[in-house]
Amino acid sequence: MNTKNTETPKNWSLEALxxxxxxxxxxxxxxxxxxxxxxxxxxxxxxxxxxxxxxGYLHRGFEKxxxxxxxxxxxxxxxxxxxxxxxxxxxxxxxxxxxxxGLETPPRCWYIxxxxxxxxxxxxxxxCIGANAMELAAFTVYFYLINAREALYRLTDSAAGGRVTPAxxxxxxLTRDLPADFKRDTAEVxxxxxxxxxxxxxxxxxxxxxxxxxHNIGRISKEDAVSxxxxxxxxxSTGVGLDVRRTAPYLVYDRFDFDIPVxxxxxxxxxxxxxxxxxxxxxxxxxxxxxQLPDGPVNHPDFNVTLPPKEDVYGNIxxxxxxxxxxxxxxxxxxGEVYQAVEGGNGELGFYIVSDGTGRPWxxxxxxxxxxxxxxxxxxxxxxxxxxxxxxxxxxxxxxGELER
Amino acid sequence: MTGRLLxxxxxxxxxDVLQTHAFRGDETVLLKKEALLKAAVFLKDExxxxxxxDLTAADYLPREPRFELVCHxxxxxxxxxxxxxxxxxxxxxxxxxxxxxxxxxxxFEREAYDMYGIKFDGHPDLxxxxxxxGFEGHPLRKDYPLKKRQPRTPHRE
Numbered sequence: 001m002n003t004k005n006t007e008t009p010k011n012w013s014l015e016a017l018x019x020x021x022x023x024x025x026x027x028x029x030x031x032x033x034x035x036x037x038x039x040x041x042x043x044x045x046x047x048x049x050x051x052x053x054x055x056g057y058l059h060r061g062f063e064k065x066x067x068x069x070x071x072x073x074x075x076x077x078x079x080x081x082x083x084x085x086x087x088x089x090x091x092x093x094x095x096x097x098x099x100x101x102g103l104e105t106p107p108r109c110w111y112i113x114x115x116x117x118x119x120x121x122x123x124x125x126x127x128c129i130g131a132n133a134m135e136l137a138a139f140t141v142y143f144y145l146i147n148a149r150e151a152l153y154r155l156t157d158s159a160a161g162g163r164v165t166p167a168x169x170x171x172x173x174l175t176r177d178l179p180a181d182f183k184r185d186t187a188e189v190x191x192x193x194x195x196x197x198x199x200x201x202x203x204x205x206x207x208x209x210x211x212x213x214x215h216n217i218g219r220i221s222k223e224d225a226v227s228x229x230x231x232x233x234x235x236x237s238t239g240v241g242l243d244v245r246r247t248a249p250y251l252v253y254d255r256f257d258f259d260i261p262v263x264x265x266x267x268x269x270x271x272x273x274x275x276x277x278x279x280x281x282x283x284x285x286x287x288x289x290x291x292q293l294p295d296g297p298v299n300h301p302d303f304n305v306t307l308p309p310k311e312d313v314y315g316n317i318x319x320x321x322x323x324x325x326x327x328x329x330x331x332x333x334x335x336g337e338v339y340q341a342v343e344g345g346n347g348e349l350g351f352y353i354v355s356d357g358t359g360r361p362w363x364x365x366x367x368x369x370x371x372x373x374x375x376x377x378x379x380x381x382x383x384x385x386x387x388x389x390x391x392x393x394x395x396x397x398x399x400x401g402e403l404e405r
Numbered sequence: 406m407t408g409r410l411l412x413x414x415x416x417x418x419x420x421d422v423l424q425t426h427a428f429r430g431d432e433t434v435l436l437k438k439e440a441l442l443k444a445a446v447f448l449k450d451e452x453x454x455x456x457x458x459d460l461t462a463a464d465y466l467p468r469e470p471r472f473e474l475v476c477h478x479x480x481x482x483x484x485x486x487x488x489x490x491x492x493x494x495x496x497x498x499x500x501x502x503x504x505x506x507x508x509x510x511x512x513f514e515r516e517a518y519d520m521y522g523i524k525f526d527g528h529p530d531l532x533x534x535x536x537x538x539g540f541e542g543h544p545l546r547k548d549y550p551l552k553k554r555q556p557r558t559p560h561r562e
């Protein structure tokens with residue numbers, strides 16, 4: 001075996017600079033970097049002096065792919081953006097296309113979309129806090145929270161038929177209605193979630209070790225957060241109470257009573273607290289939505305938008321033609337462009353869609369919340385310890401699928 | 406307030422505003438690219454648009470100017486949104502960078518550069534972000550083939 005070749009690529013070496021500084025490579029295969037982010041650190045002892053965050057390991061060309069398929073064929077791709085809260089992506093995309101078409105779905109559809117979005121927000125925050133706690137060595141909490149997440153996945157699975165990749169929405173409606181005993185199941189699942197959240201709360205919130213690892217770490221000021229286009233829990237932890245559900249209520253968010261928790265310190269501990277409280281608020285919203293849930297259809301009645309029922313497809317020629325045209329050519333929004341924002345787990349998830357009047361989008365752009373957050377990572381870890389990168393990076397809740405699309 | 410914002414911008418930059426519209430309620434201004442920076446300063450300092458929510462581009466290939474730079478601004482004070490677009494010619498595509506005004510523009514512009522090849526004057530660190538160094542072309546351009554492969558290491562026989 002040839003062992004002569006000892007020269008390593010330049011940027012993979014531990015390079016010592018003058019006055020004791022050192023260049024250290026962290027990731028992409030570092031366990032806390034989720035396998036897809038690489039941070040090149042310039043450190044002095046244990047302190048981070050400078051850093052360069054490198055992404056792109058999970059780029060799949062989502063936007064390019066969407067330009068070449070019909071609108072409804074984009075929906076399964078949106079699952080894979082933020083894969084721990086897929087319903088929010090589905091809903092955001094469907095709302096954007098519906099806005100482009102000037103289309104309104106039936107009221108029952110609005111409520112179901114809200115319910116699914118909030119269940120997704122729960123799974124998103126549970127994963128974030130669970131994984132973050134695990135990375136800081138609180139492994140028990142991870143199992144409690146993942147247990148709650150699994151119960152929620154089973155619940156959403158019963159409605160959508162998919163655990164992580166549900167592809168639940170269609171332009172103008174949903175793939176199917178909720179199952180018959182969804183209300184009862186939700187009440188059962190929420191008991192588990194509340195119990196597990198209480199456990200995690202008791203284990204973490206006033207835990208000295210956890211507190212010290214998060215408090216005053218990864219601090220960012222209100223002004224910097226705004227300038228860096230932060231949204232979601234990371235922005236709210238600095239005290240800016242912006243939430244798309246409140247500032248531009250889409251669907252029926254204006255009909256529910258819920259609070260937007262804000263922090264004051266802009267550090268990791270505040271982000272943790274904001275997420276914990278948001279989960280309780282999400283459960284409140286789901287309970288109110290289930291209580292108000294109206295009967296009726298879930299799909300838009302127009303067969304140029306949603307697929308006709310199978311009996312009609314096999315029974316009459318108009319429905320057969322509509323089915324054929326919709327499957328092959330897809331819905332055809334008029335020429336124009338829209339931007340639709342929804343509140344994702346990490347912040348504002350925006351879809352900018354340009355239509356040229358054909359069945360395929362001319363341009364689909366996803367404004368991914370954690371793209372801006374990861375862009376601010378360098379600033380948040382500057383001056384801190386190397387070990388603190390773990391808690392800051394965890395509380396950013398970087399989700400590769402949405403970061404790099 | 407509907408329409409007033411667009412009127413204000415038209416009155417302030419009469420020579421630079423090419424077109425305005427409000428399709429589906431999204432107020433949009435099409436602006437000459439030379440005026441981008443001063444319009445952004447005006448929006449940020451005088452109209453209270455404190456967030457640069459998104460910055461991206463779009464390619465309208467057969468048309469000239471080929472590219473459009475698309476910025477979405479949000480004002481948390483007024484809870485208002487505005488889309489600002491600048492046509493950018495395909496040959497020597499470059500516009501002014503918004504990084505002096507919003508730190509968040511840094512990564513957004515790097516992505517627009519990576520995907521479309523639009524250069525941003527005044528950007529502190531303009532290099533690829535999603536694709537790797539040595540990647541040829543800009544994948545979101547309409548003339549970049551969908552199925553083109555550029556493996557980093559050649560396939561083994």
